[in-house]
Amino acid sequence: MQESVRSLAGVLLMAEEEKKSEEKKGLVAEFMDFLMKYQVIGLAVAFIIGAAATAMVTALVADIIMPIIAVIIPGGDWRSSVLQLGPVKLAVGDFVGAIINFIIIALVVFIIVKFMMKEDATKKR
Secondary structure (H helix, E strand, C coil): CHHHHHHHHHHHHHHHHHHHHHHHCCHHHHHHHHHHHCCHHHHHHHHHHHHHHHHHHHHHHHHHHHHHHHHHCCCCCHHHCEEEECCEEEECHHHHHHHHHHHHHHHHHHHHHHHHHHHHHHHHC
16 A cells, blocks of 8 residues: 555656656747657648649649540630530539549549558568
């Protein structure tokens, strides 16, 4: 019984000392600990690369894929493509471009995740 009380007291004392040491840390040190603990830098880099990849895929769809599709569409201007359903006109050109963007980005993300999971599985062995 006394040993458990002593060990509990030791844990409480260590927690109190850790709290005091955190209070002594400056704002910059706490911020750096936060960045390292939650890997915020890596997340920011991934976000920036993702934004650049999105711009690249958008350019691929708008400048390479959709002009090929425009040859197939009567009139050639895919952005102004309209689907007529009775009195309703649905502007589907930009929507089709957005769907193609999404499919390409989803495929790239799938391939990256599949590669990373395969590599992670080999490290665990």
